[in-house]
Amino acid sequence: MEIGEHIRSLREESEISQTEFAKYTHINNSVLSRIEAGKCAFKDQEIKDNR
Template identity: 55%
Template structure:
């Protein structure tokens, strides 16, 4: 099995999708997807982009060039926007105590803190006023 096919299969199974469901969403024939996942057919460049966009991972992850799933959008404008949101959050006097050392921390530690912030944002997404924190 090719790295691309194996990773695509793992991502598909993680989302509890059948090959037919994924093929329909990506816009390819399910027999093509079956051959890709089994390594009997290489993934075309346009297909790599479709899979990467659908699963929100990088093409490099699908190709086995990196083990970091990071989306293709993790760099550039999205990262700058997230960085600005994070810094606005930590500069809020109510939140700043917890993150007071962020701006003077080494970059590696800052990256860890941003990852924690992303996890917190994901957990809070969809929470309504009155909901218990951490529950959706």
């Protein structure tokens, strides 16, 4: 399982919409969508910097 698929799976299990998750993580919704689809790479540091 790719990281984007894992993020989507965890988000859906938590019943959180993409929009809600994007706001919580301070990531643009369209970027989150691309991450979940495996079309956009990201680094752990990018998420840490967005806290």
